[in-house]
Amino acid sequence: MVSYSRVIVGTDGSESSLKAVRTAASLAQAYGAELGIVCAFFGDSEPLTAKAHAEIHALPVFSEDRANEIVDEAQALAREEGANNITPITKSGSAAAVLLQVVDEFEADLLVVGNRGLDSLMGRLLGNIPGEVSRKASVDVMLVNTAEA
Incomplete structure (x- = not known):
């Protein structure tokens, strides 16, 4: 039987990424797994022009403070789904x-x-985050259909 002990989910605060957070939290709850909620941001030393083309569909997060706010919101949603062990x-x-x-x-x-x-x-032309991580990840990747979000 497949089991997961540590689940990572990415969010940029968008409705679609928060749907992925809810899904990951439900899985973490079902498996009794630790859930890591990740928000990447562009620091002061990183110009927006250095942003990888593969990020074209991401909402840019420009500060660590905003990233922390996004993760706090995502944690609240994850708790609603029953996840308890959240990083x-x-x-x-x-x-x-x-x-x-x-x-x-x-x-x-x-x-x-x-x-x-x-x-x-x-x-398809420039690349995207889910495509890139699914090609490069060393672990299972779950793509959540966020079309409704």
Whole structure:
């Protein structure tokens, strides 16, 4: 039987990413797993022009303070879904790179992300976060259908 002990989910505060948070929290609750909620932000030393093209569909988070607010909101939603063991994580950098780094640091066995950008023309041409992490992750990746969000 498949079981997960550490689940990571990324959020940028958008409705679609919060749907992924709810899904990850439900899974963490069902498996009794630790849930890491990640929000990447662009620090003062990183110009917006350095943003990777693969992030074209992400909402940019410009400060650590805003990232902390987003993670706090996501934690409240995760608790509503029954997750108890939650670790908030904010890191400076591009979303895909941060998620992949946190998966390794956290020793996660599941990464949950929304599918926003996968089906768009720009996403197909320029890349997108869910596509990038699903290709590069060393763990299982769950893509949550966030079309309704």
